[in-house]
Amino acid sequence: AQSVTQLDSQVPVFEEAPVELRCNYSSSVSVYLFWYVQYPNQGLQLLLKYLSGSTLVESINGFEAEFNKSQTSFHLRKPSVHISDTAEYFCAVSDSGGANNLFFGTGTRLTVIP
């Protein structure tokens, strides 16, 4: 089974500063990679996904993530954060092995400081 590691449980960053949220997964077999964002007392919203093709994927609100197969990583980055980016971010990984194969990391709480 896959496992997902989000090394940083909390990341404080000043407004307009860059941020990187790290995600590593365990297996080097073909995988699909996702970042989800969760605002307080809400469900998860899909932020971006890597299924195939270009290793750099972007979201509509300025986040991007790069799939690095050799390092089994899918780090999330944003060059300039806003207060509204304060939320919890989850990395998730699945493969083609079956229906119950979406594995989540433990989440990173991003706090943007004014």
Added chain:
Amino acid sequence: DGGITQSPKYLFRKEGQNVTLSCEQNLNHDAMYWYRQDPGQGLRLIYYSQIVNDFQKGDIAEGYSVSREKKESFPLTVTSAQKNPTAFYLCASNRVASGNQPQHFGDGTRLSIL
């Protein structure tokens, strides 16, 4: 707008009581899922259903039960056998149960013990 509706938003359970969490989707998705979220632990899969009248146990099914009588509905019952039910419960769905199909989430139900 298509989406997933979970109700109620907050639920309280007494000792020895079964409670049922509702999940309805109008996305015409075949697959539906129930996750439990605890602080610092990410999401853990309770049950999933790939098609009507079929469902499978996830990683932490003990003390829970589900039904899938209609495509749109996937209710979760937390039974009295679940000794630590306090958590945030999330329902999700995707078009088909495949790793490359992102899951869409409802806004969750927070269950507490009285």
